Amino acid sequence: MDKNILSIIKDRQFDDLQVLFAHMNAVDIADALEHSDAAAAVEAFRIVDERISSDVFSYLSADRQHAILGKLSDNEVMEIMEDLSVDDMVDFVEDAPDDVANRVFEAVSDEKSEIVDRILDYPDDSAGSIMTTEIVELAPLTTVKDALHTIRTSGVDKETIYTCYVIDDERKLIGAVTADTLLYSRLNESVGDLMDVNIISANVDDDREELATKFSKYDLLAMPVINRNDRLVGIVTIDDILRVITEEDTEDFSKIAGVKPTEVPYMKTGVLAHAKSRIIWLITLLVTAAVAGIVLGVFEDSLEQMAILVAFTPMLMGAGGNAGAQSATLVIRGMALGEIVKSDLAKLIWRETRIAIICAAILGLANFARIFLMYSGREYTVTLAWVVSLSLAITLIVSKTIGCALPIVAKQFKMDPAVMAAPLITAIVDCAALIVFYFIARSAFGI
């Protein structure tokens, strides 16, 4: 953030500010307002060119938006809200306190408030909740000339102009035509002849993650959204999908690390909220780890007889946990990208087992050599070496199988695969590793 502009805002040098703002885009202006003192920011907001003021407004944080709105006249509120695209207004109203939301609903036209209301009704992660309703709709018999005129006079937001949708008398979606097709075609051709009829569309209830997968697969810039009666009701654009992908990936990163996802960025989340989002898993792990402790406790006698065995437990548990986490994370990611589906379970286990056998053979041999060299000269060296190596190999195979299977099993029980990530896998594999190790050790050493 440029310190200069912050001090200009702070000192309320509004003439200078106006010159500066003229050379800045909406995002950077919002950034400056966000980082300056609240009272000055409200005043500075009034200086923003009205052509971009609603844009600037949409990039502000909820706090700042509410502060600014509180100081504006009803007329000013109306202007900003009418300029705001439907999806930005939905975002704003969703987080606003009731009185602010009511004031906004009163300020805008009945038509707009009805649309916003309807979108707010869709479930949080659905296509309906992220769509905008600003679409250029054409009839099949419209000519290119009329279509261009419609676009020119519609005043529809830039995001959605690129593709125009063709609907029949019942508002059912029958085709799509892109702006470049219109521009490249003769003016007297009809839209119905030019339109693409193989359209990929979404249903209002579709999950937004599935939408993102389709956007990537089909290289789309926009996707029309239809309701249960096949009527065109809105459009989802690629910039919203970009946000969905980033949010969903961030959520998966959190889950894989055993952190309850929050929607707020790291630096804006308070210390207490951070602690809360992490303590749940840490406590769960305390419980599962206690089980591993109990397993160790069962072998207390064997350990007292042969304390050297303890030296290998961190390695066995670590290798198991990590091997399991590798498989689980790759499968979770593959499922998120739609590359791995539920029916792949058997194929996946077979694949991971073979991978595990290769890794197990290499690690087992490396480990055998290490123990043989490091503990040479003791009477039990060779036995110790093969006991640990065999345990390591079995642990790896068990971990990788569990690691790849659990995310898919979770999905089959309609749970989020990412819940089966590293922390849980580690806890399960820890116990498995210990049990394998001590059973082999006990029978080998007769303790």
Next chain:
Amino acid sequence: MDKNILSIIKDRQFDDLQVLFAHMNAVDIADALEHSDAAAAVEAFRIVDERISSDVFSYLSADRQHAILGKLSDNEVMEIMEDLSVDDMVDFVEDAPDDVANRVFEAVSDEKSEIVDRILDYPDDSAGSIMTTEIVELAPLTTVKDALHTIRTSGVDKETIYTCYVIDDERKLIGAVTADTLLYSRLNESVGDLMDVNIISANVDDDREELATKFSKYDLLAMPVINRNDRLVGIVTIDDILRVITEEDTEDFSKIAGVKPTEVPYMKTGVLAHAKSRIIWLITLLVTAAVAGIVLGVFEDSLEQMAILVAFTPMLMGAGGNAGAQSATLVIRGMALGEIVKSDLAKLIWRETRIAIICAAILGLANFARIFLMYSGREYTVTLAWVVSLSLAITLIVSKTIGCALPIVAKQFKMDPAVMAAPLITAIVDCAALIVFYFIARSAFGI
């Protein structure tokens, strides 16, 4: 995948196939060709409508592309390659064997092969390597009418038509004007008056991850790319950025799980390649875990005296590893999104320390209660409870501090922060946890 179409391709029922293809988009046709027998796929490819054949070609895997190209005449190769957008041709040539690449270069115009050659020269992760050169360029004095005519006759690919760039006599970028602005404006206005001069552009050498961050921040659909002399050389579009984000996130998921990232999807990677990408970290962990084993070995005597202590090592190591992984993963993700920067180190450590203290207090107390109840009635119960709880609390604080700091330190040494993810943190924290525990235990119990 629809089984019906696969059997139609297999049986070479080309008349039926033609009807089917007419109702399918390029991605689905490519999908069908991909999943059918290679020889039949080559023949079926010839039936694809020539308006989308280069599109279909671009969605095929490298193997299938080579197989098809081998069967086509020089003329057919030329047609496909000339229709292929520059970035798709770059993708193809990059992975092609030398003889195939040479054949392609000979088939296309000198102009196109020069452009492709130049793009291939840019470093792999740079803006230059993902840009396309198909841009509509306008002069500032051009009228809207002429600009629309230029767009209409340019035949530029759909992706890039949306924004037109305005350049001066020296090809320096001076502004941008969107297709909708042109459509909304009077035909005799000049582009120079309509253009936006606050353009966010990239340099050919910029890192593609930084580009992705800018696209998200500024809600862009396209970004112009300039060379070292400020001359406009290309454009990066949002669909390429979508791919970059997905790839980079997948890479980070792999690294966080201790897997060397590959560019090939999970199911298409061979078992050997999978094993290879995982064995490196597993072996590294074997070595670091051996260090933890050595630490345990040093305390062999104490352990033999008080084997019950061993029962708590899995819990301490597990909690430490997970607490560290939580912090590291969140910081790595925050850095990838540009929310956390190098200069945040001190702020970050202070933040994570406070989070850690809260978590440590809660977990420490919970653990004290658990041990007090589970091991009640022994003479050393209270001492044991506070020894383990204090060790747990210290381990948590150490892990979180190390976990949040290492990714940033890595970045300061120009390393990838994601390398400092869970596996390495776990290894470090494991040793730390053991050392803390046994020092406290030894002095408390005098063993």
